[in-house]
Amino acid sequence: MPKSKMTMRKARALSTRRGIFDTAVSLFAKKGYSKVTVDDICNKMGLSKGAFYNYFKSKDQIIMEGFIAYDEYYRTDALKEIANFKGCIDQLVAYNRLVLNKIIQTGKPTMQAVFHSEMGFKKRASYINSEKRSLYIVGESLVAEAQKAGELRTDLSSKQITNIIVRSLRGIVYDWCLPGSKVDLEEAGEDMLKVLISGLSTHQ
Numbered sequence: 044m045p046k047s048k049m050t051m052r053k054a055r056a057l058s059t060r061r062g063i064f065d066t067a068v069s070l071f072a073k074k075g076y077s078k079v080t081v082d083d084i085c086n087k088m089g090l091s092k093g094a095f096y097n098y099f100k101s102k103d104q105i106i107m108e109g110f111i112a113y114d115e116y117y118r119t120d121a122l123k124e125i126a127n128f129k130g131c132i133d134q135l136v137a138y139n140r141l142v143l144n145k146i147i148q149t150g151k152p153t154m155q156a157v158f159h160s161e162m163g164f165k166k167r168a169s170y171i172n173s174e175k176r177s178l179y180i181v182g183e184s185l186v187a188e189a190q191k192a193g194e195l196r197t198d199l200s201s202k203q204i205t206n207i208i209v210r211s212l213r214g215i216v217y218d219w220c221l222p223g224s225k226v227d228l229e230e231a232g233e234d235m236l237k238v239l240i241s242g243l244s245t246h247q
Contacts, residue, residue, distance in 0.1 A: 056098075059090075059094075059098065060098045060099075062088060063084060063088060063090070063095065063098055063099065063105070064105055064108050064109075066084055066087050066088050067079065067084045067102070067105045068105070068109065068153075070083055070084060070087065071150070071152065071153050071156075072150055072152075072153070075152040076102070076106075076152050076153050076155070076156035077152075077156065079102070081095055081101075081102065084102075102156075103156075103160045106153060106156060106157055106160065107170050107171075109149065109153075110170065110171055110176075111170075113145050113178070114176050114177035114178060115177070116145070117138075117141075117142070117177040117178055117181045118177040118180070118181055121138060121141050121181065122181065124137070124141065125137040125138050125141070130192075130194065131185065131188045131189035131191075131192045131194050131195075132189050132194045132195065132240060132244065134185055134188075134189075135182075135185045135186060135189055135240075136236050136240060138181065138182065138185055139182070139208060139212065139232070139236055140232065140233075140236075142178065142212065143212065143216075143228060143229065143232040144229075146216055146228065147228055147229065151219065151220055154216060154219075154220050155220045157171065158217060158220055174202075174206075178209065179205060179206075179209065182205045182208065182209065183201050183202055183205040186201040186204045186205050186208075187201040190204075193245055194244065194245060195243050195244060195245060196243055196244070196245055199243075204243055207239070207243075208239060211235055211239060212232070212235070215228065215231045215232060215235055216228065218231070219231070
C-alpha cells in the first residue's frame with residue numbers, strides 16, 4: 044500500500060478515536076458516567092459497537108485516555124505556564140494547582156467513576172497510580188530543584204516528598220468525590236499545599 048494511503052488511513056483512525064473520546068467525555072459531563080453506555084456513545088457517533096471496540100476496550104479505557112492526555116500537558120504546557128514563577132517552591136505550588144484544576148475540569152461524576160474503577164477487583168496495575176506518569180516525573184523534578192536551591196528539606200528524598208504531595212492531593216480529591224461532600228476542591232487544595240509546603244520548607 045502506498046505510504047500516502049497508509050498515512051491517510053492512520054489519520055482517519057486517529058480522528059475517529061479522538062471523536063469517540065470527545066463524544067464520551069461530553070456525554071459523561073451531561074448525564075454522569077454511570078448513566079452513559081457504550082451504545083449511547085456509538086449512537087451519538089454513528090458507529091457500530093464493533094467499531095467502538097476497535098479503538099477502546101471499555102468505558103474505563105476512555106477515562107484513562109483523559110489522564111494520558113493530562114500527562115502530555117504536564118510535561119509540556121504546564122512547565123511553560125509555571126516558568127514565570129521565580130522561586131522553585133512557587134513553581135511547585137503553581138504546578139500542583141494546575142493538577143487540581145485538571146481534576147476540577149474532569150468533573151466529580153467522572154472522578155467518582157475513576158475511583159470506583161481503580162479500586163475494583165482486577166489484575167492489571169493502576170495507570171493512575173503509576174510513578175512512571177509525567178504527573179510524578181515532572182513533580183519530582185520540581186521538588187529536586189527546590190531541594191538544590193535550599194528551599195525544601197533534604198532529609199527526605201525528592202521521590203518521598205513527591206509521593207507525600209501526590210497522595211495528599213489524591214486524598215482531598217477522594218473526599219471531594221464522596222456522596223454529599225461539601226468540599227471545595229480548589230480551596231481545600233490551597234489549604235493543603237500551604238500546610239505541606241510549610242512542613243517541607245527549610246524556612247519554617
